[in-house]
Amino acid sequence: AQKITQTQPGMFVQEKEAVTLDCTYDTSDPSYGLFWYKQPSSGEMIFLIYQGSYDQQNATEGRYSLNFQKARKSANLVISASQLGDSAMYFCAMREVSGSARQLTFGSGTQLTVLP
Amino acid sequence: DAGVTQSPTHLIKTRGQQVTLRCSPISGHKSVSWYQQVLGQGPQFIFQYYEKEERGRGNFPDRFSARQFPNYSSELNVNALLLGDSALYLCASSMVDVSVSGANVLTFGAGSRLTVL
Numbered sequence: 001a002q003k004i005t006q007t008q009p010g011m012f013v014q015e016k017e018a019v020t021l022d023c024t025y026d027t028s029d030p031s032y033g034l035f036w037y038k039q040p041s042s043g044e045m046i047f048l049i050y051q052g053s054y055d056q057q058n059a060t061e062g063r064y065s066l067n068f069q070k071a072r073k074s075a076n077l078v079i080s081a082s083q084l085g086d087s088a089m090y091f092c093a094m095r096e097v098s099g100s101a102r103q104l105t106f107g108s109g110t111q112l113t114v115l116p
Numbered sequence: 117d118a119g120v121t122q123s124p125t126h127l128i129k130t131r132g133q134q135v136t137l138r139c140s141p142i143s144g145h146k147s148v149s150w151y152q153q154v155l156g157q158g159p160q161f162i163f164q165y166y167e168k169e170e171r172g173r174g175n176f177p178d179r180f181s182a183r184q185f186p187n188y189s190s191e192l193n194v195n196a197l198l199l200g201d202s203a204l205y206l207c208a209s210s211m212v213d214v215s216v217s218g219a220n221v222l223t224f225g226a227g228s229r230l231t232v233l
Contacts, residue, residue: 004158031172033220035221043226044224044226044227045159045208047221076194091159101147102149102161102172104151108156108158109157
């Protein structure tokens, strides 16, 4: 079963508007971390934001915020005031802390295009 | 400060050949992880090394192997290449063992793009 699901293969947003990229996850581990990465066409994965499963507050990093709804198992990324440079592939990822799991499990990504 | 550096950036091989990909982590980072990203998909975990010891292995065949050197750099080797091995191979580093904390952030390199003909 998919552990990370990103249902939007592609999204368009007008410059300066806000956009929400969806991510749902599946785990039975009570302790886990959720990450969002940005991948421009150059290929490098750029870390954006982190949310821990026990964090009470939604994470924010500049123009990025994470809308964490634990009961729904969703961790949507909100980008405010979109810029042309935000055009890229965005990946949601999870790390389960318990057991021997050491890897990040990634979703299939959302291609965001910011329109001028 | 230099980020995670990978070499080569691009390479083309034929089926059955062997390939070695190299990764230098950020200075001070002792953990290196390798991921395979097939076109149109998210990265998939291959290996994680910490202090020269293998700490994790993904669901990849034995044709895939890796090692970490005393200076914390790492090599990923793939033998008997198949067409399906064509992918972007990403290396990521972190300061500590990734299992220490769920919050441990991986810093990725730009990858090595392998094409198998």
